[in-house]
Amino acid sequence: xxxIAWSNEFSVGVEALDTQHRRLFDVVNELDEAIEKLxxxxxxxxxxxxxxxxxxxxxxxxxxxxAEAGYPDLPAHQAQHRAIIQKIERFxxxxxxxxxxxxxxxxxxxxxxLMTHIARDDMAFAGALAPGKVKA
Ligand SMILES: [Fe+2]
Numbered sequence: 771x772x773x774i775a776w777s778n779e780f781s782v783g784v785e786a787l788d789t790q791h792r793r794l795f796d797v798v799n800e801l802d803e804a805i806e807k808l809x810x811x812x813x814x815x816x817x818x819x820x821x822x823x824x825x826x827x828x829x830x831x832x833x834x835x836x837a838e839a840g841y842p843d844l845p846a847h848q849a850q851h852r853a854i855i856q857k858i859e860r861f862x863x864x865x866x867x868x869x870x871x872x873x874x875x876x877x878x879x880x881x882x883x884l885m886t887h888i889a890r891d892d893m894a895f896a897g898a899l900a901p902g903k904v905k906a
């Protein structure tokens with residue numbers, strides 16, 4: 771899959787979340803660039819580290835909002851967050867162990883996950899937030 775482009779279909783209507791989601795698109799695209807331009811394992815692993823770090827920050831923010839809003843699907847959403855973090859960390863481990871072979875699969879998977887998660891799960895959550903509850 772080529773680089774993924776942000777568009778309005780991914781807007782959940784909460785500015786702070788949209789800004790963070792855009793940043794996630796950017797980091798996933800940095801991963802794409804590292805792979806396509808053959809930047810090497812060290813750079814690619816570095817981008818994956820950045821992705822884990824930023825994703826964890828973003829998830830913590832989102833889960834905080836959900837907790838404050840009393841969002842009933844918080845446990846299920848949180849479980850999805852935990853699972854993807856574990857998956858990215860697993861990819862990082864495999865990248866270190868097996869070299870470059872898996873990186874396109876990883877990128878395709880992450881692109882797909884990010885777009886689906888925002889368009890379906892984050893959208894559902896943001897839709898459940900009371901208007902004006904989140905300061906952007
Ligand atoms: Fe989420």
